[in-house]
Amino acid sequence: MQEEKIARRYARALMLAVNDEAVLLKVESDFAGFSKLFGVNDYDFLQLMFNPVFYKEERKSVLSQIGKQCSWQLETLNLGNLLIDKDRMRFVPTIYTELSREIDEKLGRVRANIVTAEALKEQDLQKIVSALQTQLGKTVMAKTKIEKLILGGVRAQVGGLVFDNTLEAQINSLEKSLLSSSLSN
Numbered sequence: 001m002q003e004e005k006i007a008r009r010y011a012r013a014l015m016l017a018v019n020d021e022a023v024l025l026k027v028e029s030d031f032a033g034f035s036k037l038f039g040v041n042d043y044d045f046l047q048l049m050f051n052p053v054f055y056k057e058e059r060k061s062v063l064s065q066i067g068k069q070c071s072w073q074l075e076t077l078n079l080g081n082l083l084i085d086k087d088r089m090r091f092v093p094t095i096y097t098e099l100s101r102e103i104d105e106k107l108g109r110v111r112a113n114i115v116t117a118e119a120l121k122e123q124d125l126q127k128i129v130s131a132l133q134t135q136l137g138k139t140v141m142a143k144t145k146i147e148k149l150i151l152g153g154v155r156a157q158v159g160g161l162v163f164d165n166t167l168e169a170q171i172n173s174l175e176k177s178l179l180s181s182s183l184s185n
Helices: 002-017 021-036 043-050 056-070 074-085 089-107 122-136 167-184
Strands: 109-116 139-146 153-158 161-166
Touching (some): 002 089, 021 074, 021 089, 043 056, 056 074, 109 122, 122 139, 122 153, 161 167
Parallel strands (some): 109 139
Antiparallel strands (some): 153 161
């Protein structure tokens, strides 16, 4: 919980520092890539960022090189340097999560996890996204996943809401309907 509070403060400060929506989206993209560096188990990178043997200036130099290679926004690099100064680099993945949440809220968008039995055609995905946008009144950022246990249909989850139109859900609904009608007779 403490980590999320700290990360939220950095994310909000970054949001306040960036007024342009296009720059904000680029910073979000920068942080997505930055955050991935902590999950790839790159021993050398993680040693450099967390081992106290390396001076902060060495860390900043490497971060600057990464920023140049990836065309980071100045705000991304500045926050990275601040995190090095404050010994808070371990918070980068959580800051990215909080930053995305803040940006989603500001831009009126939600993230949907769409699960199907097989890959969706682009036009089918767009129909699902459009239906979700109509239902929710927000821009939907879809992430798809194939799950072999689903026999057919689609399940979409947006936050705590689940829209389940899978074959299994339809069969369960039919079963409940038949049971309730047989009990009422």
